[in-house]
Amino acid sequence: MDFTSRRRVRSRRSAPRGVSLIEAMIAAVVLLIGLMGVFQGLLVASRQNANANQATRASGIASQVRGALDTLGGNRVVGVPGYAGLLTGVACNPSAEVAALTGGLEKLQPASGEAWAVRCIFDLDAYERAAxxxxxxxxxxxxxxxxxxxxxxxxxxxxxxxxxxIHQVIIVVSWMEVTQRRFVRQYVSFYDSGPFGNEINVEI
Structure with a gap:
């Protein structure tokens, strides 16, 4: 090996190794994938937080309605002879669209030997807008x-x-979550307060 060849070999060995274009592109792609994963996680967490807030608000609304029905009293909610209560009359026969907002309760049917019936489905939003x-x-x-x-x-x-x-009133509050409707339900029951009911003349 002559002197020129030795210089060429030594020059190749001592030259600093740079980053090729392909390596830089691979690193950029890996970084981009990582950032996309982070942003996706943030979006999912934000959506779940928003959905939880919606459910909490819906539960609060249902509690407010239940308290209002309690305050109104069984006689004014259910009605008594000579007085039509809130949940009586033509308002108890809504459209199929409103009935579907009960989340399946409109399809309930008593089994053989059971003595109960869905008496009223009431659109509270329509009532309040008109009231x-x-x-x-x-x-x-x-x-x-x-x-x-x-x-x-x-x-x-x-x-x-x-x-x-027993008149059991189910408060159903629903909202849209992406393309699916979600439901929150709360319950309040009214017993007959007359002398032939619970015999204490107190609404429960």
Whole structure:
């Protein structure tokens, strides 16, 4: 090996090794994939947080409606002879679209030998929009009107031990989550307060 060849070999060995274009592109792709994973995780967490907030708000609305029905009292909710209650009349026969907002309760049927029936499906939103200042929940906001749907379902059944009629009202609050409707339900029951009911003349 002559002197020129030795210089060429030594020059190749001592030259610093650079980063090729392919290596740089691979590193950029790996970094991009990592960043996409981070952003995807943030989006999922944000969506789940928003959905949880919606569910919490819906539960709060259902609790407010339940409290308002308690305050109104069984006689004014269910009705008594000579007075039509809130959950009586033509308002209890809504369209199929409104009935579907009960989340399947509209399809309930008693089994053989069971003595109960779905007596009323009531569009609370439509009632409150028409009632003006005489709403069940006077402070219900327009933002909530646009975000949630509220429906009341009343099921009548006799008490197994006494035969006293029980009127169970199910408060259904629903909202859209992406392309699926979600539901929150709460329950309140009214017993007959007359002398032939629970015999204490107190609404429960």
């Amino acid at each position: 003006g200042v005489h709403r069940l929940l006077p402070g219900y906001s327009d933002a909530d009107f646009n975000r949630f749907r509220r429906v009341l379902v009343m099921i009548d059944k006799p008490d197994e031990a006494t035969g006293v009629p």
